[in-house]
Amino acid sequence: MGSNSSRIITDVVLLLSIFVLPWWLSLFLIILSFYVFKPFYEGLFFALAIDLIYSAPRELFHNLPIIFIISLTFFLVLNLLGRQLRGRN
Amino acid sequence: MLSFYFGGLFIFTEPLHYVGRPVWFLKNYSMDAISSFTTAIKTKKNLTEENESLRDELSRINSKFLLLKLLEKENYELKTMLGRKDEDQEFILANILAKPNLSPYDSLILDIGKSEGAKKGAKVLINDNIILGELEEVYSKTSKVRMYSFPSDKLEVAVGFNKIIGTAEGKGGGNFEIKFPRDVIFEKGDVVVLPDMDLLILGTVESILTTPEDPLQTLLFRIPINIFELRWVQILQE
Numbered sequence: 420m421g422s423n424s425s426r427i428i429t430d431v432v433l434l435l436s437i438f439v440l441p442w443w444l445s446l447f448l449i450i451l452s453f454y455v456f457k458p459f460y461e462g463l464f465f466a467l468a469i470d471l472i473y474s475a476p477r478e479l480f481h482n483l484p485i486i487f488i489i490s491l492t493f494f495l496v497l498n499l500l501g502r503q504l505r506g507r508n
Numbered sequence: 509m510l511s512f513y514f515g516g517l518f519i520f521t522e523p524l525h526y527v528g529r530p531v532w533f534l535k536n537y538s539m540d541a542i543s544s545f546t547t548a549i550k551t552k553k554n555l556t557e558e559n560e561s562l563r564d565e566l567s568r569i570n571s572k573f574l575l576l577k578l579l580e581k582e583n584y585e586l587k588t589m590l591g592r593k594d595e596d597q598e599f600i601l602a603n604i605l606a607k608p609n610l611s612p613y614d615s616l617i618l619d620i621g622k623s624e625g626a627k628k629g630a631k632v633l634i635n636d637n638i639i640l641g642e643l644e645e646v647y648s649k650t651s652k653v654r655m656y657s658f659p660s661d662k663l664e665v666a667v668g669f670n671k672i673i674g675t676a677e678g679k680g681g682g683n684f685e686i687k688f689p690r691d692v693i694f695e696k697g698d699v700v701v702l703p704d705m706d707l708l709i710l711g712t713v714e715s716i717l718t719t720p721e722d723p724l725q726t727l728l729f730r731i732p733i734n735i736f737e738l739r740w741v742q743i744l745q746e
Contacts, residue, residue: 438531442612471521472528473611475644475654484517485612 426456433465442469446486450493458498466490518645525617525650532605532617536739599633599742600624607736608655614680615644616653618741626651631708631744634733639708640682640741653741656710657682657731665710667727668698676700676710682731684711687724700729
């Protein structure tokens with residue numbers, strides 16, 4: 420099975436997961452996909468989708484899309500930082 | 509700044525709910541099918557025992573219900589005498605598509621929307637008299653419920669028979685916390701209601717925490733129903 424087809428399957432699984440799995444499990448799967456597929460831009464879309472589907476303005480999170488921000492942090496760390504470390508070696 | 513840009517993205521919520529609706533229905537349907545299957549394979553002995561215990565519980569609840577009916581009638585008559593007659597309430601029944609465990613925001617998603625007459629700000633109840641929260645966003649076919657128990661959300665409540673007013677703080681998943689001076693007497697099982705809607709129960713006191721150095725006592729209370737097992741809620745029509 421090629422990389423493209425496994426990526427498509429991952430996309431479908433993640434899309435379903437945001438509707439049926441607990442948010443923390445979906446977030447874990449998104450972060451795992453960031454690690455497996457580089458760069459996995461769709462992961463950011465799925466993270467934003469979780470925020471848009473379920474969120475409501477909350478003081479606790481200062482009205483910010485918290486799942487998206489966590490995912491974006493992992494995305495940047497795994498892609499940019501990983502690339503810089505590889506460049507040094 | 510990010511929150512400003514995020515606010516603009518909420519136009520995509522309705523299409524996402526539209527995509528999610530059949531998936532949620534399918535998930536709920538398959539959960540029901542699995543639940544029916546596990547019930548079917550339970551042994552006859554287990555079912556007989558469960559049946560007996562449920563009959564006992566039902567007879568206990570029935571006797572309490574009779575008393576409750578009597579008190580309700582008395583309450584209604586007293587309110588009529590004082591000129592505070594309650595209006596008849598109307599509800600819309602809604603199926604829960606997504607429960608709080610799917611979301612980090614302690615929200616519910618319901619299968620009714622503007623087309624069924626749901627309105628923003630309407631109260632969301634269970635069993636006619638337990639209040640969960642209110643409709644925060646109403647789309648054409650779905651709506652989003654803001655539960656009062658979201659962590660750090662504050663809410664005015666009245667506790668116990670004497671209806672002592674205080675500010676409760678949400679703890680998530682239908683749990684709340686409230687602090688009172690230690691000399692105010694409370695008991696486990698005291699009912700917590702909203703001050704302006706005293707027939708709507710928000711929860712019952714589960715535990716009372718005190719420490720020698722703290723002049724305040726902490727009451728922990730929760731919605732008297734497991735919200736993770738809920739299938740239906742009622743929307744109170746104003």
